[in-house]
Amino acid sequence: MLTAFATLLSHYKRHPGQLAMLLLGLWVASALWSGVQAINASARDSYARAEALFTTGLDRLERRDGEPLTREDYLRLRRAGLPVSPLLEGTIEAPDGTRLTVIGIEPFTLPGDNAFASAGSTSELTAFLTPPWQTRLAPDTLSALGVSHREAPGAEPRLAGLVEARLPPLTLDPALPPDTLVMDIAAAAALLDSGERIARLVTSPNALAQAPEGMVLTRAATLVSPGQLTESFHLNLSAMALLALVVGLFIVQAALGLALEQRLGLLRTLRALGVSGRGLVGLLALELVLLGVVGALAGIVSGVWLARMLQPDVAATLGSLYGADVAVTLNLPWHYWLGGLAVTLGGLLLAGSGVLWRAAHLSVLGLGQAQAWRAGFHRQLKLMGVAGGAVALGGLALWLWLSYQPPGEGLLAGFGLIGALLLASALLLPPLIALLLAGLGRLVAHRPLAQWALADLQLQLPRLALAMMALLIALSANLGVSSMVGGFRLTFLDWLDQRLVADFYLRPPAEQHDDIHAWLAESTEVDELLPTRRSEATLVAIQYYAEERDEQTRELALPVGVYGITPGATLMPSWPLLATQAGRDDAWQAFAAGEAAFVNEQLALAEGLAPGDRLTLTAPGGEETLTVAAVYPDYGNTQGEVLLATPQLASRFAAPPGSIGIVLAPNGDGTALREGLRQRFAIGGDELVDQREVKRIATGIFERTFTITRALSALTLAVAALALLASLLAQARERRRQLAPLWALGVPRARLMTIQLAQLGGSAFVVGALALPLGTLLALGLVAVINVAAFGWRLPLFIFPAEMALTLATAVGVALAAAALPAAKLWRTPPRALLAEEAT
């Protein structure tokens, strides 16, 4: 048996290219998959740690007027018997530039057992509470501080900046979230130089029936956890990785099929020598597993490396998009490694099952005919056509089902739809090409060489089919993703321009707000002021407006943001609206009069709102009912939002004053204004932001958001190109053999080479051309289904001719590059050698 196995494997000694191709397929498939899984696992670990932190899961209190709470507020509430605990939060800069979150806690009043848990054993409390205090942090935060794990306990690392600041001695606590330092509130106050101020008061969930006078109470239940928020993001990543895995497995199956076909003679000999059919299948399976383990291990190692490369971008994206802190270093649980191995092996067995099945069912005599299984290719084409049609029908059914779902639902179904679209197209590709070749063959009936070329291509099709399918999938995915990203980019930049109409945005200190507003209003540099306000409310009822049926009311308890803008000459013409009840002008008129509100697209999609519906919101003075006059796009927001005119928000929702947009007069001088504010009110710097700066930051966030998507889609394309190259290389030798007779018949070598390049370039062109509509459909699915479910907003579909041309060029380029190597070999091989090969 051992000998039989060695004999089977000896095939790869003679064909190292096939072995390389097999391993390459396994490697890339498993690398991309494990890379993405590593990122997801690491992020989930971060979320779990963030959710375990005592700052989550607690109700929080802030002052209604937006001023910071102080120690005096805390003591006053404690003396009134309220179980509140002060929390100080701020950021400091580590020596390497990382922003670290400092959380100062008061362990005696912090609700729950976690007060003591967070400080470790009770005996450590004294050290925690008294100078020099303690800094508690997770081990993966150490690198930012430039401290090694070994020297960490007790170390007092220096901080960035001019001030000679040091952290209290370090104590490791792996349960803390990354980049978070927890210390006693006295130590944090000294470090952050926050004096008597605190960030907020916290209390155990529902300990307070209502907010104390002048305060806003935010229930823990209304704070969405980062894990929930980012779920769709990770699903997106997983889908991309799955795509890469599938493409990789296409390569594997192609290589396996080839390796089996070339070994049919060998298999027959082995059977003839007494190896049982079952034993032979067992040996082949063993070979698969062996290859699988090697490929998967290599893949997992590279996957982790890939994840390390991508992780900082992922962390940045999650941080800016959802405010979720994710470690920039990987943190992998043991089951991650097993999972990666299992998925790759499972995929491999799936890809190899067809081969095993065929090997088990071919008769001993049948084995004698080389190319035996290719004989069934026509049957196979038919099967592919039927299967492709079935998958397409399934996709259609899914699409129909989705169209009856409320918008924003069905993220998984959306991915299913896109998967079905890709799979159906891939399955239908070989029958389509076969049909095309047959048709073309009739057209060129009088040109023997062209006819031969088409017939020859038909002969090659079984081997090329899988690589072509992989290429089709990768090209369409790439085109779809880049169309979506590109379209989003255009929409987003446009939207930024429409929303950011003021030249400066000023966030005045609350106590100076009125003075500054008055001063600005007088300033000759200023054309218009756009004050904003922001608050929270609960949406308790929706009264749907429907002309054709009775009005119906739905009760709910949804926390929403309420945001106030100033409808004036500057803002009204530019603020984007997606839908209105009776035109823009009417909508703005009702809005300015305080009769109506606008809602953002997220809220409209999630609750099925349309202009004309009426919302009932909780407000400090009771409930407020507003009519929805319009829906506006709100990219990048994760929460539902209701928009009101600022004065309305102030009077009806008691919202504290927020930032002020400053529109400069036609020849107003921004520098003079900045200087005036600095001299008169001693503000500037952080409080006053240039509009261009806001746009720069927003664009930066956007770019990061899609860095990973782009990187993964480019990698998938590279894998597909490799698949095609590998398939061509694997059969290059045999191809030469088939070309020899043509040469002998007098066809010049240059001509032969051109034919070859035309064959491949032509088929790649067909694949590329098919990828164009498919990619566009894919982009449509992404913007109209996936994005709505994942982010809450819909995008218009944009077509990018340049991207399409690039897709086509990539397809042909990849094919030509893949064909060039065998062609060059052909050029160098003396014709006699070709004939000799043919003879063997």
Next chain:
Amino acid sequence: MKRVAALLSLLVVFWLSGCTEESPPTETAGFAGLGEEAGDFAQAHEEITLRFPEDHAAHPDYRIEWWYLTANLEDERGEPLGLQWTLFRQALSVPEEPPPGERPKPAPWAADQLWMAHMAVSQGDSHRVAERFARSHSQDESGQAGAVAEPFRAWIDHWQLASRVEEPDADTFAELNLSAHQSDDQGGFGYDLALTAEGPLVLHGAAGFSQKSADGQGSMYYSQPFWRVEGEVTLDGITRKVSGRGWLDREWSSQLLGPEQRGWDWFSLHLESGHKLMAFQLRGGGEGGGDYRSGTWITPEGEPTALAPDEIDMAPLATQEAAGREVPTRWRLTIPRAGLDLIVEAPHAERWMDTSVPYWEGEVIASDAETGERLGEGYLEMTGY
């Protein structure tokens, strides 16, 4: 007196359990660390003369201190009811001596004192307990917890024991209000009480220095055992008018116990004759390793007589289970010098204080050992069981 018990809790929480990997010390000294050496803290000793009202306030230069009130009350239906309110102070570090004439404001949130408070309301089988913690700085008298002398006020959050005397130059300690409330899932419990002193302060031991072990450790210790108590008590959401007698202990020290002492049994009794009796035994640390006993016999006029260790005899007669532990709830207490031979018994065993450091504290009834005649009532505190 008894106060120690709770005290320990404080200690236990913060010092005691002190065995971390880095400092594998030293087995814990005494119960709940109350036997730790005084170090740089001031030390209680016989030559100290107590001064009032100053000594009603906190003594941050001593490590530990408490204000400890118990009361035996009756509600409007005539049902007996007991309550406890205790404020413990624990110094985190020896306060720095401010330069003369200067009192620098401490940094925000900086703390050199930790505070712990317990309250309990007990009636029949009901026994409700609450606990609070706070930090403060000895230079800052407006913190979350503290104790000041003039006018007297001891507080943590909204729990407070404060003077209601308004006349200038009067003794602000003579009339106090006690208020503490806690919400729970049974409707909440708490009290608002008016305390009126009907007798003088009583200094224990040698003019206020109370020795706690044979080798001389001790504390400064005085009591106000003559409170008349009127007010309202809420239990399980029901508020009732109550009246009765209260006993307030004040004690501070830097090393209360000898290192071998592991727990104590502490009695404070109001006798029908108008006499009061305080008696305790510290288990371990007496002559030759026996128990160390001490006490004070107080006349109705408030004249104290210190009782020497050999003038007190106390022995458990029966135990009962409380919160899963065997606790002696029936005692024989004999003070020949006062002509007392008492059976002291807790009518309800379930008075376990399930606080961060647990102990037993509950009402007791004293009766004559021979005739069985009821002679008085009071409180018993037992630790280390």
